[in-house]
Amino acid sequence: MDQTLLNINNLYATLESGKEIICGLDLKVGQGEIHVIMGPNGAGKSTLANVIMGHPDYFVKDGNIYWQGEDITDLASNERAKKGIFLSFQTPEEIDGITMRDFLKSAKAATCGKPVPMLAFRKELEETLNLLQMDKAYADRYVNFGFSGGEKKKSEILQLLMLDAKLAILDETDSGLDVDAVKTVKEGIIHYRNQDETHSLLIISHSTKLLKDLPVDYVHVLVNGKIVFTGGKELIQKIDREGFADFLSM
Numbered sequence: 001m002d003q004t005l006l007n008i009n010n011l012y013a014t015l016e017s018g019k020e021i022i023c024g025l026d027l028k029v030g031q032g033e034i035h036v037i038m039g040p041n042g043a044g045k046s047t048l049a050n051v052i053m054g055h056p057d058y059f060v061k062d063g064n065i066y067w068q069g070e071d072i073t074d075l076a077s078n079e080r081a082k083k084g085i086f087l088s089f090q091t092p093e094e095i096d097g098i099t100m101r102d103f104l105k106s107a108k109a110a111t112c113g114k115p116v117p118m119l120a121f122r123k124e125l126e127e128t129l130n131l132l133q134m135d136k137a138y139a140d141r142y143v144n145f146g147f148s149g150g151e152k153k154k155s156e157i158l159q160l161l162m163l164d165a166k167l168a169i170l171d172e173t174d175s176g177l178d179v180d181a182v183k184t185v186k187e188g189i190i191h192y193r194n195q196d197e198t199h200s201l202l203i204i205s206h207s208t209k210l211l212k213d214l215p216v217d218y219v220h221v222l223v224n225g226k227i228v229f230t231g232g233k234e235l236i237q238k239i240d241r242e243g244f245a246d247f248l249s250m
């Protein structure tokens, strides 16, 4: 089997207005790899994440997105989720009236295509809440409803761990977290990696705190809708020290 999970080829994507946000972007993510995307505000990082997930607000005008060799450019987002692509949103949605427990149970059944055994599910949920140092009571609260910013981010990691995705796209999952919560989220990410060595991550982040202890393979710099530079983990420190000035004219 092809070891490349995600292969994005010369991608152009626009808003409904026709404004181009992603402008000729290439990216390849292999099984088990950890990629980081950094870039100035408004560069198109969240847009890229949404386009990979098939968000209906964005339109692919040219180029292709392949998943394990299959062209998924026009596939609906729930079908992408079934294939094992998971997106943790920069601003997670609140869903009033649906408990975390019910949401996770249906999402799990939808992504694996069969009903979830009750006892095993309950055990897994309790263990995962425990791992993320979240009180058991969260399971019976409505999805993200009334959660603090940090609690919402933890709830995204809870979903990631419960859904066993092949590729986790984390969009600023660390923003707004206190020091202890960054540590817990980082442990959650490491746990996700250790669940299966083929699990891959695409982490969008401005912060070095989260990235420091993760075995990052590649760092991509996204400027004006395009990846203008790719390097190793050392790039994170350079950007932290010097900002994006060197990359703006590339």
Ligand SMILES: Nc1ncnc2c1ncn2[C@@H]1O[C@H](COP(=O)(O)OP(=O)(O)OP(=O)(O)O)[C@@H](O)[C@H]1O
Pocket: 015, 021, 039, 040, 041, 042, 043, 044, 045, 046, 047, 048, 057, 090
């Ligand atoms: N749904 C939308 N409607 C209008 N404009 C949008 C929409 N989505 C993205 N944009 C615009 O596209 C550009 C890129 O936005 P995006 O959110 O992808 O940036 P980003 O790199 O994630 O920035 P940040 O680091 O601030 O999160 C911005 O100018 C943004 O205003």
Ligand SMILES: [Mg+2]
Pocket: 045, 046, 047, 090, 171
């Ligand atoms: Mg963003």
